[in-house]
Amino acid sequence: MKEKITTQSIILFEKKGFSQTSIQDIVDVLEVTKGTFYYYFSSKEQLLMDIHSDYITNLLERQQLILDNQNLSQKEKLSRTIRLLVTDIADKGPSARVFFREVRHLANENIENIKKKRDQFRLNIEKTVNEGVQQGEFRKGLRTDMITFGILGITNWSYQWYKPDGEISIDELVEIYVDMILKGIEQ
Amino acid sequence: MKEKITTQSIILFEKKGFSQTSIQDIVDVLEVTKGTFYYYFSSKEQLLMDIHSDYITNLLERQQLILDNQNLSQKEKLSRTIRLLVTDIADKGPSARVFFREVRHLANENIENIKKKRDQFRLNIEKTVNEGVQQGEFRKGLRTDMITFGILGITNWSYQWYKPDGEISIDELVEIYVDMILKGIEQ
Amino acid sequence: MKEKITTQSIILFEKKGFSQTSIQDIVDVLEVTKGTFYYYFSSKEQLLMDIHSDYITNLLERQQLILDNQNLSQKEKLSRTIRLLVTDIADKGPSARVFFREVRHLANENIENIKKKRDQFRLNIEKTVNEGVQQGEFRKGLRTDMITFGILGITNWSYQWYKPDGEISIDELVEIYVDMILKGIEQ
Amino acid sequence: MKEKITTQSIILFEKKGFSQTSIQDIVDVLEVTKGTFYYYFSSKEQLLMDIHSDYITNLLERQQLILDNQNLSQKEKLSRTIRLLVTDIADKGPSARVFFREVRHLANENIENIKKKRDQFRLNIEKTVNEGVQQGEFRKGLRTDMITFGILGITNWSYQWYKPDGEISIDELVEIYVDMILKGIEQ
DNA sequence: AATGAATGAGTCTTCATTCAT
DNA sequence: GATGAATGAAGACTCATTCAT
Structure with a gap:
């Protein structure tokens, strides 16, 4: 049931936004009562926290797999990280969208842990770009922190x-963006 | 007064988000009453509409000035458009942030006009890139629609x-992004 | 309206207790809506605070009138203070009962001011007894603080x-208690 | 377990009040679940009833021991009854406080039996005072019912x-009150 | 003897909106 | 132009209670 609530919440948060989704909306779909919701979650924000935490934790793990692969060039690592992010749109679209849109609704205590992991993910990319620069794969003199934000x-x-369901596939999109980004920063 | 309400609302919407800002919050700062608000605006959403409308209209106008300049190469037009967007962070930060974050809260009737202008802005960029391709400034075969989203x-x-107040100035940031983008798509 | 809400609340708090009385109960009797309640009071506890504050402030004022009267012996001052308290049962019964019963529901921030006045009232009695001892009206060696609590x-x-509407009048009760107390402590 | 629940409830009821204490609060401390609570008690009110019933029954028993002692004067009986009540603050503080504060939360059906015993306790005191008057220990003409309430x-x-843990001991307090009361009513 | 899941009615509170003045 | 009073619908959350296991 806890999982059903989470899944359904993600769908609704994505469709209507966190603020615009009431607990009632969530439990109505599942045909349970509000009490059930509060049996599993201490608050609406706690639920959002869980969603965020699950998503970023999983994302970080998958990024780590890429980084740990010693055989890959930095270009390849960067490509795969881009692919990781973009393919999530198709595979985990709602979770990902909720993750990127609703940070604002996490109050200070909760956000710290999430933010740390989020920063970690970004810094991992920055490190990859940095090493790419050192190894001559990318241009010298890049502001790698700003490039990473880009x-x-x-x-x-x-x-x-x-x-x-639009006219372009995820794979094509990945290719276009990898191309644009690598051309943008390589020697 | 109408202007004061708008200005104050933008500040609050940016700080706390649209949903989290009550009419009461807005009028409290201005030391007037809720009645005053409803004298000038028919609803909270109408206010948000106005903010969005003002912002995108102004942005489009400034983009048009760039596009109308016959002496500029497409690269230069694109650079200036990027500069336009990025400098707004400093100059119109709150408005811009509200514009990019709170679209969701516009209901269908209101959003059409805004959306049309938003799309126009994007299509203008796409057109610039397209012409750059045709004139040999940018690479052949680019998916210019996707590049534009990028x-x-x-x-x-x-x-x-x-x-x-961070460690990098707007001007430096513009330079970095123009460089990255142009390198990413030029011949 | 604010006064009507206060009056009605006192009646209900006395009859059913603070916890057992809902805002709905209060506004139902007055045939207004909950919104109205919150237009005048920021919370249920704030209302209780007001009730307490009003009561103790008024009680202290009336006590002060007695104490300021230079012509009275300490015995007389004490008698009158007892009369003050006991007659309030008839005159301000509900307020008084709410005051004496529902202190617990005031959270820490609110209670301080009330508590101070409450203590002031008690200490005023203690002072009267003390002076009575010094002037030979009451016995030497009394623990006047404990006597006051008594x-x-x-x-x-x-x-x-x-x-x-019982078998004994307030006036008779006052006489009995004044007699019992004075005999209990006089020379 | 039943006893553990009762003991723990008394502590919590005293600290937070009956209304403010949830079943969850109680079972949390004992590290059992709500089901367990309802295995032993049919309702929250039933628990409160038990607590009241236990307390007053025990109090009455101990009072009876005093009254049955043929060798005691009425003054002595009264003294011992006062001592009985006051020492309970130290010995059974929480139970006693719950008993005196939370009567309100007993609904009509439950309260009858408790009330009867409560009245019995009071009437026993009144009888002692009455006999003291008849035997010349206390003043003639006392309203013994009102004195008892006093x-x-x-x-x-x-x-x-x-x-x-304050500055006065229970024994001193008993002495002060016995003194005050007896002086207040004796010949 | 005890649990864990679920209920449902109720609680306080918020807030956009209306309207007579 | 602006106010102050009032509304009413909705929101998050609590909690005593039930019951199959």
């Missing part, structure tokens, strides 16, 4: 406009 | 993380 | 059992 | 203010 901008913004 | 991703995402 | 016990407890 | 006021009120 990369995240491209990928994360796609959560705003990408329609899974 | 460019917007880079610029708009900066509204999420840029701190005006 | 006096308050007698009077305040009457709020628990006294029935205005 | 005595109970003094003792019961001490449950409101007495701090076990």
Whole structure:
């Protein structure tokens, strides 16, 4: 039941936004009562926290798998990280969108842990770019921190406009963005 | 008074979010009463509509000035458009952030006009890139629609993380992003 | 309206207790809506605070009138204070009972001011007894602080059992208690 | 387990009040579940009833022991009854406080039996005073019913203010009150 | 003897909105 | 132009209670 609530909440939060989704909305779909919700979650915010925490934790784990692979060039690592983010639109679209949109609704105590992991993910990308620079794969003199924000901008913004049933496939999109980004920073 | 309400609302919407800001919050700061608010605006959503409308209209106008300049190459037009977007963070930060974050709260009737202008802005960029391709400034075979979303991703995402009092200036940031984007798509 | 809400609340708090009385109960009787309640009071506890504050402030004022009268002996001052408390059962029964019963529901921030006045009232009695001892009206060696608690016990407890339409009048009760107390402590 | 629940409930009821204490609060401390509670008690009110019933039954028994002692004067009987009540603050503080404060939460059906015993306790005191009057220990013409309420006021009120770790001991307090009361009513 | 899941009615509170003045 | 009073619908959350296991 806890899982059913989480799943349903993600769908509703994505569709209507966190603020616009009431507990009643959630439990109505599941045909249970509000009491049930509060049996599993201490508050609406706690639920959002769980969603965020699950998502970023999983994302970080998958990023780590890429980084741990010693055989990959930095270009390849960066490509795969971009692919990771973009393919999540199709695979975990709602979770991902909720994750990127509703941070604001996490109060200070809760947000710290999430924010730390979020920063970790970003810093991992920055490190990859840095090493790419040192190893001559990317241009010298890049502001790698700003470049990293640029990369995240491209990928994360796609959560705003990408329609899974639109005219372009995820694979094509990944290719286009990888191409644009690598050309943008390589020697 | 109408202007004071708008200005104050933008500040509060940016700080706390649209949903989390009550009419009471707004009028409290201005030391007037809720009745006053409803004298000038028919609803909370109408106010948000006005803010969005003002912002996108102004943005479009300034974009048009760039596009109308016959002496500029497409690269230059694109650079200036990027500059336009990024400098707004510093100059119109709150408005811009409200614009990019709170679209969701506009109901269908209101959103059409805004959306049309928003799309227009994007299509203007796409057209610039297209012409750049035709004139040999940018690579052949680019999916210019996706590239455009990528460019917007880079610029708009900066509204999420840029701190005006941080270690990097707007001008430096513009330079970095123009460089990254142009390198990413030029011949 | 604010006054009507206060008056009605006192009646209901006395009859059913603070916890058992809902805002709905209060506004139902007045045939207004809950919104109205919250237009005048920021919370249920705030209302209780107001009730307590009004009561103790008024009680202190009337006590002060007695103490300021230079012509009275300490015995007389004490008699009049006892009369003050006991007659309030008839005159302000509900307020008084709410005051003596529902202190517990005031959270820490609110209670301080009330508590201070409450203590002031008690200390005023203690001072009267003390002076009575010094002037030879009351016995030497009395623990005047404990005696004061005893006096308050007698009077305040009457709020628990006294029935205005019972077989004994307030005036008779005052006489009995004044007699008992004075005999208990005089030379 | 039943006893553990009762003991723990008394502590919590005293600290937070009956209404403010949830079944969850009680079972949390005992590290059992709500089901367990309802295995032993049919309702929250039933539990409160049990607590009241236990307390007053025990109090009555101990009072009876005093009254049955043929060798005691009425003064002595009264003294011992006062001592009985006041020492309970130290010995059974929480139970006693719950008993004196939370009567209100007993609904009509339950309260009858308790009330009868409560009245019995009071009437036993009244009878002692009456006999004291007849035997010339106390003054003629006393309204013994009101005097009894006065005595109970003094003792019961001490449950409101007495701090076990304060500057006065129970024994001293008993002495002071016995003195005050006896002087107040004796020949 | 005890649990864990679920209920449902109720609680306080918020807030956009209306309207007579 | 602006106010102050009032509304009413909705929101998050609590909690005593039930019951199959």
